[in-house]
Each structure stands twice: as structure tokens, then as C-alpha cells.
Amino acid sequence: MASELPNWQELSDRLASTLPSTSYRAATLQILEKVTQLGPMGDPEREFRRIYRFLHYNEPSRVIQVLDELLKAHTERREHLQIRNNAWKYVVRAFDSWVGRARIFYLAVGIVEGALRSRLNERLTAVYGPTWPTQAGLVPSSVVAKLKEEADATVIATIHRIVEETQSAGADPERQVSAFDAIAKAISTRDTELPSNGEEFCRRLSFSDLRTFFQSKRLWGSAANLGSLFRPLMGHGDPPLRGAVDEALKTIHEVRNEIAHYRPSGKLSFLNGLLATAKLARWLEVDLQDFYSAVDTKFSTELSHLLESHYPPLRSRLANGGATCATDGCALGDPIDILLQRAPTSWPDEDAVRDASLGCAYHRVKVREAAHGVV
Secondary structure (H helix, E strand, O other), rough: OOOOOHHHHHHHHOOOOOOOHHHHHHHHHHHHHHHHHHHHOOHHHHHHHHHHHOOOOOOOHHHHHHHHHHHHHHHHHOOOOOOOHHHHHHHHHHHHHOOOOOOOHHHHHHHHHHHHHHHHHHHHHHOOOOOHHHHHOOOHHHHHHHHHHHHHHHHHHHHHHHHHHHHOOOOOHHHHHHHHHHHHHHHHHOOOOOOOOOOOOOOOOOOHHHHHHHHHHHHOOOOHHHHHHHHOOOOOOOOOOHHHHHHHHHHHHHHHHHHHOOOOOOOOOOHHHHHHHHHHHHHHHOOHHHHHHOOOOOOOOOOHHHHHHHHHHHHHHHOOOOOOOOOOOOOOOOEEEEOOOOOOOOOOOOHOOOOEEEEHHHHHHHHHHHHHHHO
16 A cells, blocks of 8 residues: 655745755755656655755756656656655666766766867968968857957956955055056066967867857858768768758767756767767767777776666677676676777767677676777
């Protein structure tokens, strides 16, 4: 027999003296109403306090978005999802899983971003020389304006800091004169020109600025011919169009920003981000899994984890129904990782999983080191 749900409103009122935030208590009530639809809870007061505290570090609206996604999955896969212990722990685990996958994705994106920066600078240097940023009209005007705004913002922040320090020191004439000199120096030394060296210039570009170069119709063709940096996806056929490259960059940019600002929301999946990143890498003639494996040997940040709901059936398929390390004689058991030999660019992607295997934490490292010569 299902136990009767507690009166959460009554509990909230009773705890008002020790949990004083009205908005956090209201959000906790809203969350509890949803969590109890997922499964059983523990002691009511302890659960209320736990969620109330959780909201001090997570935006309530995003917690609710995550809950809505979990409830949708719970409804659609009810026969496979049974929470018998504590539903709130399940929600927290969803946040933890998001953080773990975010770490994997952010590293993968960083690899591709580095490749884009390197190839952008190499191409423009080959055509216009190492001081290509000084070439009139070459750098997109929006990038020039943004970099100059950042330089102005740096000066303004410096002036604010000097003024605050001077005010805290009191009416000291010598300190005031020194402050005026420091402000004058900050203004006079402001970066009014863009870096003339291409490599230094590319290092200062944000992901958004970097994307702007590949959005430019003028730079995609003409002498710069940035479009020629991208090859056909499978090594044959036509190379990608400018719109297709920008669509991949847009997807990556959106997911990247969600991670950068810690915004787990109603879109917990990283699958689309992975596919876009792997596709972009392939267009650059680099398989993301191959490069990623060469730099990652210490922690389990396998790209396969980003396959999410596709991961369990793929693992079962590879293990023929049993989760064991593919290395002969290994008896270590879980945790077992799926070792992709190539990053998928769509799903299903039979080419990407055909040579995939399973590996325990120890043998995963051995396999990657043997394949890529990592020390």
C-alpha cells in the first residue's frame, strides 16, 4: 500500500524560522510535488531541508526543468525505470551525470576549437603573411569592434579599482595624485590596435569570434578560401557548405555555453553536441575519437559516455549479453567502458561501432596507449 504523502505546505510553514527564504521554500514545495511523482522519498523534514539547501547552489527554474525531463522519461519508459530507494537522490544523480558528461564534452570541444584556431591562422598566414590581422578589411568588423570593446572594458575596470582603493585610503593628497597618474597611464596604454601577429590574435578570439570568421561569405571564398579547410565527411563526395559548417558550430556553441555557465536544463543530452563536434573534426580530416584517445589516459572520459541512452544497448551488444572486459583473462569487471575506434557523426553510425570494444579501467588505458603511443 502506498504511503500517504506529507502535507508539504504545513511542513514549510513549520520550518520557516530555520529556513527563512520564502522564495526557496516556495520552490522547494514545487519541486517536492514533482519528485514524489518519480518515486519514494525519505524523512519529509530531512528531504525538505536537503532540497532547500540544494537550491542555494542551483537555480530553481533549472532544477524544475530537469525534473520535467526526468518525469517525461519516467512516463515514457515506466517499464524500465523503477525508483525504489529515494527519488531525490535520483535527481541529484542526474545533475552529477550532467557534470560528468559536460567535462567530457568540454574537453572534446576544446580539441576541435584548437584545431580551428591553428588552421585559421595557418591559412591566413599562408595567403597574407604572419601579420594578416593588419590587412585592411580582412578581420570581420564585428570581431574588431568586440576586441576593442574588451580593451575599453579592461581600462574601465582598472579605473574603478583605482578609485575604490583611493576612497578607502581616505583624503590623502599624495595618494590622490598617485591615483590620477595611474588612471592617466591606464588610458594612455590602452590597446588601441589589434595584435599584429596572427597567432597572438587567434589566441584572443572567443569561440563566438572564431565562428564569425567561418560565417563570412567573403572569407569562405576569395583568396582566403577558408572553405577549402573542410573536406568531405567520408573522404569522398562534396565538401560541406558554409551553412552546414555554421550549423555544426552553432550546436557546439549552444551546448558549450550551457556548460560554461553551469546551466543544466530541460536538455540534459549531449548527443547532438557530440555528433556536431565529431562531424566538424571529420571535416577537418581528424577523427575526434582517434585524437581524443591519444590525450586521455588517466580518467574515464570516453566519448562513448555521451551516447547516453544508446550506451546500455550498445554495451550489451558488444558483450553479447555480458559486461566483461574484452581483454583475455581479465577478471576486474566494472567499471567497463565502451572503447570507440571512431567518433560517430550521426546515429545510428554502424561504421563507428563496428570495431568498438569493451575495456575495464586498467585495460582501457593499455589499449589507448598501445594504439597511440601515449607515455
